[in-house]
Amino acid sequence: MSKIIKFGEDVQGYSIPVVNEREVRAAAGILFLATFLSLMFILFKGNFVPIKYVVTVFLTDFIIRVFINPKFSPTLIIGRLIVRNQTPEYVGAMQKKFAWIIGVILAATMFIFLVIVNAYSAVTGIICLICLIFLFFESAFGICLGCMVYPLIYKEKAQYCPGEVCDTKAKQDIQKTSWVQLLVIVFFILFILLTAFFLNTEFGKKPYDLFGGNNTEQPK
Numbered sequence: 001m002s003k004i005i006k007f008g009e010d011v012q013g014y015s016i017p018v019v020n021e022r023e024v025r026a027a028a029g030i031l032f033l034a035t036f037l038s039l040m041f042i043l044f045k046g047n048f049v050p051i052k053y054v055v056t057v058f059l060t061d062f063i064i065r066v067f068i069n070p071k072f073s074p075t076l077i078i079g080r081l082i083v084r085n086q087t088p089e090y091v092g093a094m095q096k097k098f099a100w101i102i103g104v105i106l107a108a109t110m111f112i113f114l115v116i117v118n119a120y121s122a123v124t125g126i127i128c129l130i131c132l133i134f135l136f137f138e139s140a141f142g143i144c145l146g147c148m149v150y151p152l153i154y155k156e157k158a159q160y161c162p163g164e165v166c167d168t169k170a171k172q173d174i175q176k177t178s179w180v181q182l183l184v185i186v187f188f189i190l191f192i193l194l195t196a197f198f199l200n201t202e203f204g205k206k207p208y209d210l211f212g213g214n215n216t217e218q219p220k
Contacts, residue, residue: 008093072167099146
């Protein structure tokens with residue numbers, strides 16, 4: 001029974017239970033895509049059915065992760081299959097558990113409002129946005145925002161963080177950002193703003209079908 005209900009896996013060379021960050025990121029990407037697409041149905045179609053399914057799946061998946069075993073989480077299993085040929089990156093299980101408890105709370109709140117009460121509000125919108133931010137940072141950057149709160153609550157340093165960010169070390173040259181690179185970012189933002197200012201009208205024109213035979217509106 002202890003092998004079934006357990007959080008994290010024992011790996012030789014690690015003093016605490018760990019999880020594979022690569023499959024965690026893959027699972028976060030899956031949930032991010034599902035949540036994002038369901039929100040698009042709301043924004044453009046006014047259809048709340050997909051988000052109700054996503055919230056139900058989200059909550060069920062995270063309950064399995066936290067209260068049974070991450071090994072049996074459906075999205076983590078799919079993530080494991082996707083990244084099975086990649087070398088595992090082990091991270092501490094405890095900070096992940098704390099982050100996923102936050103996920104359970106957010107998903108449960110959404111489930112109560114959207115599925116049980118069948119109502120939406122600014123609260124559900126904000127929670128959806130928070131979930132998207134958490135999932136995006138995890139999948140795109142490997143940054144666990146919930147894990148950052150862990151040492152503040154438990155007053156202990158997290159171990160085996162993604163990219164070894166918990167360990168104090170000097171940055172390598174390839175990690176450093178020069179003033180020239182920062183100026184590139186500033187000019188890039190300025191370029192986008194100027195483009196929007198001068199070409200907004202042009203960009204706002206509806207494109208015509210290049211190969212359409214019955215186009216009544218042709219470029220001038």
